[in-house]
Amino acid sequence: MSNESAMSSDCIRADARVAGEINRAAVLDLLRRQPVTSRVALARASGLSKATITQIIEEFTREGLVEEIGPGPSELGRRPTLLRFNPQARTAVGVELGEDACRAVLTDLGARPLRTAVRAGRVLAVEEIADLAAALLGDLPAGRLLGLGLSTPGGAALPSSGPAEPELKQQLASRLGVPVAVVSPAKAAAVGEAWSGVGREADHLVYIRIGREITAGIVARRRLYPSAFPGDGQLGHLTVAPGGELCPCGNDGCLQAVAAGPALLTRIRARLRARGVHRLAGPPRPGGAAALEELGLADLAALWEQGDPAVREVLQETADYLGIAVAGLVNLLQPEMVVLGGPVITALPMLVSAVEAAARRRALSSLASEVRIVPARLEPWAAAVGAAAVLLSEVALPTARPDGAAGPTGHVIDRRTAALTGGAGADP
Ligand SMILES: [Zn+2]
Structure with a gap:
């Protein structure tokens, strides 16, 4: 064999291995969402051939990922064998x-x-x-x-x-x-x-993290939207109040400059001072937040409950600003769900319904009536x-060897290859 043909057969073997791993990953993804299923249902949902599914399920069974649990309801006269996924195998x-x-x-x-x-x-x-x-x-x-x-x-x-x-x-x-x-x-x-929180039933969602900054991540077809650059989406630098507060980015009126945690606290302190309040009344937290400078996010929920007008006013304005950004995302991306998370939402969960109302007012009515705007479920995790x-x-699950020994360490699938073969992949 010439060097060239040896090299090309190496490439074909590598391609076949990567394609196999992509197929395994696709089947694993289906099992995550539908832990009790059948080979027929997996073939239908994945577009892979029954032979490929049979081989993958054989491997998964050997590796303890799947077990047969008996016949399921009959389908065209045949009763498929049900499989149960064991997510704790790895x-x-x-x-x-x-x-x-x-x-x-x-x-x-x-x-x-x-x-x-x-x-x-x-x-x-x-x-x-x-x-x-x-x-x-x-x-x-x-x-x-x-x-x-x-x-x-x-x-x-x-x-x-x-x-x-x-x-x-x-x-x-x-x-x-x-x-x-x-x-x-x-x-x-x-x-x-999307995987194990509030978005388990959603294929398309946008998550917005509101803390010291305001950032976003997008899930499309249950996968992370592959942006051209690393790092979070910088939703915080969307202009929502032209001519307003200066932002460290050099612009004015950025969402972050009015609605992120530090901005919120600064605005509330200023309103309280303008009202002649320099110390907070009752200590809303152990130790007591006495001076205005010590005011933290945790105190705001208590002040909201007490009906403090400055807090109510600023939080409503904050919700309105966030609503502008959320409505823009809803119109542009048409997600099923917008998830609000991060320290500000954890401390002030009442913001969610106010943001939702503001976003629904501004988004196109056809989209506004469909989208769900909800708090994150996994915070702070x-x-x-x-x-x-x-x-x-x-990561591709390492294939176990037929002798039952653990296979080689899994490695990260080359995502360019995954994209070329369509991710969930056609048959090799
Ligand atoms: Zn900015």
């Missing part, structure tokens, strides 16, 4: 490197949280992340862990005091011996809510859970 770890804490979660194959761990403060060292993952894994048998998903602010660039992201990813992967995927927080949270889900969506 696990993934998701870690969010937040500004104030590092949150880690162990999930099953459906990204459902099994165990959680938190470390306060800013965590950037590989050793600390690896230790947190090891603590979560506990006595779980080796080989059960498929990989680790990491959510970092900015996605591509870590804060300057830490290692560069590619290095961190490489160091973590070699320390843990599993693949590592990196994703930004709002993108991660979008996938987390949405980004950590989503990082695990992103890892699970990108």
